[in-house]
Amino acid sequence: MSILTSELPKPVAKPLNGLIKLMNLMITAGGVIMALTFFMVVIVRYGFGGNLFAYEEWLMTVSFWMFFMAAAVASARKEHVNADVLGFLIKNPRIIWWRELAVEIIEIGVLSAVTYWGYLMLQEELASYPMWQTTVALKIPFFVPRLGIFLGFLFMTLFAVLHFYLLLRNGPKWPVREPREIAERVEPEDEASLTQGAAQ
Amino acid sequence: MIIVGSIAILCGLLLLGVSVHLAFGAILLYLAYMGGHDVAGYLPTGHWKMNSVVLLAIPLFIIAGGIMEKGRIAAPLVALAELFIGHIKGGLAAATVLASGVFGSISGSANATLTCIGGIMMPHLRKANYPQGQSAALIVSAAPLGLLIPPSASHILYAWVAQQSVLRAFLSTVIPGLILITLLIIVNQIMLRKHKDIKLAERPENFNFEFKKRGLKAFPALMMPVIILGGIYGGVMTPTEAAGVAVVYAIPVAIYIYRGLTWKTFRETVLNSGITIGVVMAMIFMVLIVSRFLIFEDIPAIAEEFVYSVSDDPIMILLMVNLVMIIIGMLMDDISGILLSTPLLLPIVQGVGMDPIHFAAVLGVNLGMANITPPTAPLLYLGSKVTDTSVDKMLKPTLMFIIFAWLPTLILTTFIPQMALFVPNLLLN
Numbered sequence: 358m359s360i361l362t363s364e365l366p367k368p369v370a371k372p373l374n375g376l377i378k379l380m381n382l383m384i385t386a387g388g389v390i391m392a393l394t395f396f397m398v399v400i401v402r403y404g405f406g407g408n409l410f411a412y413e414e415w416l417m418t419v420s421f422w423m424f425f426m427a428a429a430v431a432s433a434r435k436e437h438v439n440a441d442v443l444g445f446l447i448k449n450p451r452i453i454w455w456r457e458l459a460v461e462i463i464e465i466g467v468l469s470a471v472t473y474w475g476y477l478m479l480q481e482e483l484a485s486y487p488m489w490q491t492t493v494a495l496k497i498p499f500f501v502p503r504l505g506i507f508l509g510f511l512f513m514t515l516f517a518v519l520h521f522y523l524l525l526r527n528g529p530k531w532p533v534r535e536p537r538e539i540a541e542r543v544e545p546e547d548e549a550s551l552t553q554g555a556a557q
Numbered sequence: 558m559i560i561v562g563s564i565a566i567l568c569g570l571l572l573l574g575v576s577v578h579l580a581f582g583a584i585l586l587y588l589a590y591m592g593g594h595d596v597a598g599y600l601p602t603g604h605w606k607m608n609s610v611v612l613l614a615i616p617l618f619i620i621a622g623g624i625m626e627k628g629r630i631a632a633p634l635v636a637l638a639e640l641f642i643g644h645i646k647g648g649l650a651a652a653t654v655l656a657s658g659v660f661g662s663i664s665g666s667a668n669a670t671l672t673c674i675g676g677i678m679m680p681h682l683r684k685a686n687y688p689q690g691q692s693a694a695l696i697v698s699a700a701p702l703g704l705l706i707p708p709s710a711s712h713i714l715y716a717w718v719a720q721q722s723v724l725r726a727f728l729s730t731v732i733p734g735l736i737l738i739t740l741l742i743i744v745n746q747i748m749l750r751k752h753k754d755i756k757l758a759e760r761p762e763n764f765n766f767e768f769k770k771r772g773l774k775a776f777p778a779l780m781m782p783v784i785i786l787g788g789i790y791g792g793v794m795t796p797t798e799a800a801g802v803a804v805v806y807a808i809p810v811a812i813y814i815y816r817g818l819t820w821k822t823f824r825e826t827v828l829n830s831g832i833t834i835g836v837v838m839a840m841i842f843m844v845l846i847v848s849r850f851l852i853f854e855d856i857p858a859i860a861e862e863f864v865y866s867v868s869d870d871p872i873m874i875l876l877m878v879n880l881v882m883i884i885i886g887m888l889m890d891d892i893s894g895i896l897l898s899t900p901l902l903l904p905i906v907q908g909v910g911m912d913p914i915h916f917a918a919v920l921g922v923n924l925g926m927a928n929i930t931p932p933t934a935p936l937l938y939l940g941s942k943v944t945d946t947s948v949d950k951m952l953k954p955t956l957m958f959i960i961f962a963w964l965p966t967l968i969l970t971t972f973i974p975q976m977a978l979f980v981p982n983l984l985l986n
Contacts, residue, residue, distance in 0.1 A: 384828055384831035384832065384835070385824055385827050385831060388620050388828075388830060388834070391616060391617060391801065392801045393801075395617065395797060395801020395802065396801050396802055396804075416613070417608055417613075420613060420616070421608075423831065423835075424616075424834060424835055424842075425835070425839070427831045427834055427838070428836065428838065428839035430835065431835045431839070434832065436836055437579075438576065438577045438840065438893075439571070439575060440571040440577070442574075442932055443573060456574060457574075459573065460573060460574050460575050463570065463573075463575050463579070463583065467575075467579045467582040467586065470582070470586055470596075471600070473596075474599045475600050477597040481597055502608075503604055506600060506603070506604060506842075507600075509839075
């Protein structure tokens with residue numbers, strides 16, 4: 358469970374946790390597949406004098422899904438890179454909160470626009486079926502990686518909206534722009550120890 | 558108008574704290590409004606431009622770096638460096654710089670270098686009475702060596718954007734990296750001259766035995782850059798294949814040799830590296846679309862015209878370009894910095910006769926320096942946490958390292974092309 362879902366009501370948190378778990382699985386599998394594929398390419402070339410036929414085509418499709426699911430999880434964990442100069446200069450929690458609110462609103466606005474552009478992209482792909490664009494050798498429709506891109510932005514928007522909701526609900530006490538260790542703080546094992554600690 | 562608006566939006570949003578990829582997304586909104594582009598073409602452009610196997614080297618290097626970071630490979634490297642110079646005054650600090658250079662070449666990441674080398678060396682330095690602020694500043698200042706000592710993921714990106722040889726780009730920062738290492742050590746030695754109470758490590762009685770012992774332990778880690786560079790240089794592998802082989806090599810090394818990873822933590826490491834990849838690739842995706850549409854708007858030519866209207870003196874132009882790169886590097890990470898700087902600034906510097914491989918080195922040094930330059934300085938703040946030292950204590954010595962080590966390296970790299978071109982020409986021509 359992430360710090361995002363731990364703060365949300367159970368009916369919302371449960372499916373979100375399932376979704377994040379699935380995304381985590383896709384990210385891990387994508388990373389392993391990517392490395393093993395290139396390793397195998399070298400082995401097959403020098404060990405067997407052959408080559409993996411059109412591996413780039415399916416690997417790029419897998420990679421796009423991995424990249425954008427990972428970008429979405431990074432949004433849930435608030436790990437996207439930001440310069441945050443003001444964050445270091447401002448010490449007043451109320452001003453920090455207002456600044457964070459402004460950032461969330463801008464991010465939701467931009468993400469909504471990008472997600473809409475993603476929808477237009479998919480719509481265009483579907484409209485051109487059966488003459489839609491495919492890869493050269495394996496005929497993988499471009500719709501497949503582009504669906505991953507669209508879903509990535511859709512989930513980024515969803516997580517940004519949830520962060521915005523929590524920011525409004527919790528007020529200035531909500532930990533804003535905290536690094537990964539905070540996001541990972543509420544792991545299942547930790548939760549158990551936290552519960553025990555509270556009981557004591 | 559479009560260029561001024563784009564810069565204003567980018568700077569304003571980045572200073573406010575908007576994520577880098579979304580600050581670029583906001584520029585796209587602005588371009589759609591001002592330039593009247595068809596927004597349905599934005600994301601397919603990103604897909605087309607990013608649909609390249611060469612780019613997969615970046616995520617693979619991130620995974621390899623993540624595995625090596627968690628695999629406790631820093632300790633044997635530090636022990637080896639200490640063996641040679643740990644017994645002289647300032648030697649432990651010099652060992653820190655050398656270990657950062659070697660670890661940086663293995664992990665290719667300034668953050669990983671700072672976390673691993675800083676985490677190990679800071680307690681050693683503190684125990685030996687080295688001044689805390691200065692030591693922490695040295696660790697931070699040496700961390701970007703990972704961007705300079707090959708192989709470096711950011712150079713792959715540069716080579717891809719600028720359509721240059723990856724290996725030449727890698728090799729362009731070897732001499733600047735070595736000069737920076739030397740200058741950091743010298744500046745630190747000078748700053749240490751007033752400190753009389755530094756404890757020195759004892760020189761081992763049997764040097765050869767210790768060297769064999771520590772060398773053997775560090776050998777598997779040191780093989781990583783050899784495999785990558787040897788594989789590419791020997792024409793055996795492409796950079797992407799070398800990165801894939803590096804990941805597969807790093808797994809047994811981290812799990813069975815250095816025992817820093819288990820299969821369970823390996824899964825977590827791949828996941829965390831994967832999320833870092835998501836962050837980086839989302840930025841690349843957005844910056845690629847923005848740069849494509851900025852080119853549509855003829856922004857590089859407008860920027861070139863603007864620069865030449867200020868001065869047509871090559872020295873002035875190179876100084877201006879450096880200034881712009883430092884500002885870009887202070888506002889964003891090295892990946893976005895390269896993606897934005899390359900299409901905008903490469904035509905300008907080529908106009909004054911700079912070789913694109915020379916520019917790779919200038920860009921690398923600039924972005925490395927910007928990473929530690931206040932007020933943004935992401936590495937400085939991370940370094941403060943890793944070394945448990947306040948930023949206030951680190952600020953003055955960091956500025957000393959910037960002024961007397963980083964800046965001279967940058968000036969030399971900018972104005973003496975052979976600094977960047979000698980090694981690539983020697984090895985590859």
